[in-house]
Amino acid sequence: MNIHFSEEQRLLQEAFHEFAKSEVAPNAAKWDEEDRCPTELFPLMGELGILGIFVPEEYGGVGLGHTERVMALEEIARYSGGLAMFVFTHQLAMSAILEYGTEEQKQKYLPELCAGTKIGGLAVTEPGGGSDVAGQTTAAELIDGKWVINGRKCFITNSHVADLALITAKTGKDAKGRNQFSIFLIEKGTKGFAPGRKEHKIGLRGSVTGDLVMNNAEVPQENMIGRQGEGTAAALKTIGEVGRASMTAICVGILRGCVEESVKFANERIEYGKPIAKLQAIQFHIAENRVDYEAARALLYKAATLKDEGIPVTAEFSTAKYFATEAAVRASKRTIELMGGYGNIKEYPAERFLRDSISAIASGGTSEIQKIIIAGDTIKNFS
């Protein structure tokens, strides 16, 4: 496995960086302050190929892989974790359609999602919990050739901006009497379907999070994504391999922000007649930020490369997500400390890094959930 980037990947990284520096960096603090989702950037991101980078060309994408997808997220998250959250949630919908959708569904939905002219989302979590997938209560019933869906999804990213949402709903029971779930694509404007409460988050602001409410929402049969009863496995794989990869990428971007901002500040801040970068205590902070960044980055790109090779990577992404999110919290707190009083001021991004990192822990499964997955895999494969 090679985690060195090829020349093509280095140029892609440069292109993503150019976009992030010119379009994201100048606005990131404002989006956070106003908690505004910059949907106006989507067509440009579509044109640049960021949204559909992993989607085959025949569906409007670029035809590259998840390695390139997380590279773009890292660059965006270096300046705005919120925007990266918005982008990857859109990609969750694309990934599920690509992997589980019919040819007609791919042809119908993916080109506009790649172009950024439509926004997507994936909704699994309910008021009763997110990780307890089997405990979901949202239900779909086939009535007169249409699925009628009732229930409420909560903590759903892109809830209020998505043109289409993929939702999981109970569609029956298996032979052992266990609930079976399926995935449905519901378009904005569908009767009985609407966003509900909008959350006021501490971090990853600029991405919208809220409820989706289905009240006798009628969905055509052809809007089922994947086979009936396949929803749990499809949702878990999408969240496990695309969602957690993305949360890791967001935190790798934040970690790079911590490294770069701590070096910049330490070089500019003069104490005792010299830049504080000359002080060993400050250097230790910088070194620890660097180690956290490099380790998280190595875990991310190793897992992404394996995924692109077609190898199942649920445990790898759980490992990467657990480490990167916790490391981002450590590093952003450390960066605030390095900056002293300035670290507490909103003109500096360190406090935003900390809020975004804390929010990143909850998304895609908490650290405890990741440890359960890692432990299960470890006990199975290291015995």
Place this chain on the structure above:
Amino acid sequence: MNIIVCVKPVPDPEKYDLLKIDPKTKSLVREGVRTIVNPADRNALEMALQLKEKYGGKVVVVSMCPLFCQDRIKVCLAMGADEGYILSDLAFGGADTYSTSYTLAKGIEKLGLKADLILTGQESADGATSQVSSQLGEWLRLPHLANITKVEIDGRLARMKRKTTEGFIEYEVELPAVAAVARGCNKPRMMTAAGIVKLRNKPLQVFTKAELNAEDSLIGLAGSQTTAGNLIMPEMNREARPIEGTNTQIAQEILAIIKKAGIAV
């Protein structure tokens, strides 16, 4: 409508604090400093790509640069240029604008392309002489204009808008012609991911001295008509001097200091 755009890789202006000048050769020491496509050349490329979108044809990028700058030409191809040519040879080293423009002219001749328009950036971010474009026009015996912000094509005529210190002058120029494009006259497009993937199939060729049919006496350091004089390092030490008095007295004293420094107020 075939357009050739001459581009120069230059050290990233954001990293100028890392640049050093070799006191012996008096040339820039670029090691460790990131290279970018000269900003005004990106404006020239953007203008060329917009003209291609309007009138058809192709955009070809030509650059005299070391081979390690090859990826900068790939940036131009990823932005949308169709072909790239690098003129690279140790013998081209140390060139001033005279021998640079000669080498570019020989490279353009070598392409054998019936070009309608040859664009350059108005000036490079490092040397900033603004001479290469007009010298290129002379070598190629073509009409040339500088500081152009807009080009419209009407048959074999080009209407060019030239920015001056007082405003703008509009010219009609017979094609083929050479034009130096003003920095900042448009917003250069970014590389797209699809553009980068297409690089796999875009031609990028290197020409050395042997392939250009160039005269030894006109290339590189030997062909240069100028040499760097003495290097004078400006005194960068700062002096803090307290100014005392009433607010008005302090303001008058500051004004006097500014005037004494030769700044018109």
